[in-house]
Amino acid sequence: MFVVSLTYKVPEDIVDFHRPAHMAWVKEEFDAGVFLASGRRVPAVGGVLLSGADRATLDASLARDPFYSNGVAEFEIIEFKATSVAEGFENLLDT
Numbered sequence: 578m579f580v581v582s583l584t585y586k587v588p589e590d591i592v593d594f595h596r597p598a599h600m601a602w603v604k605e606e607f608d609a610g611v612f613l614a615s616g617r618r619v620p621a622v623g624g625v626l627l628s629g630a631d632r633a634t635l636d637a638s639l640a641r642d643p644f645y646s647n648g649v650a651e652f653e654i655i656e657f658k659a660t661s662v663a664e665g666f667e668n669l670l671d672t
Contacts, residue, residue, distance in 0.1 A: 578659055578671065579635055581626040583650040591649060598643035611638045613669070623650055
């Protein structure tokens with residue numbers, strides 16, 4: 578499983594300009610099963626994506642993100658193995 582942390586590199590008005598295309602991309606990737614969760618960081622300095630896809634699929638997906646292709650954000654990818662989860666989230670366990 579992967580946590581992707583996005584940090585904005587440009588002023589807020591540029592982020593806002595690219596946000597609709599980014600959100601359309603996020604929806605497409607949810608529909609394709611790449612992402613399990615997403616949201617804004619607090620404070621709003623970027624975002625976070627949770628992915629259960631393999632690394633090659635995730636990398637290909639991120640390369641299509643308008644925030645990536647337009648240099649809006651830096652991406653940090655953290656891989657982890659979920660070994661414990663709350664009840665109801667057993668689908669997140671690495672088997």
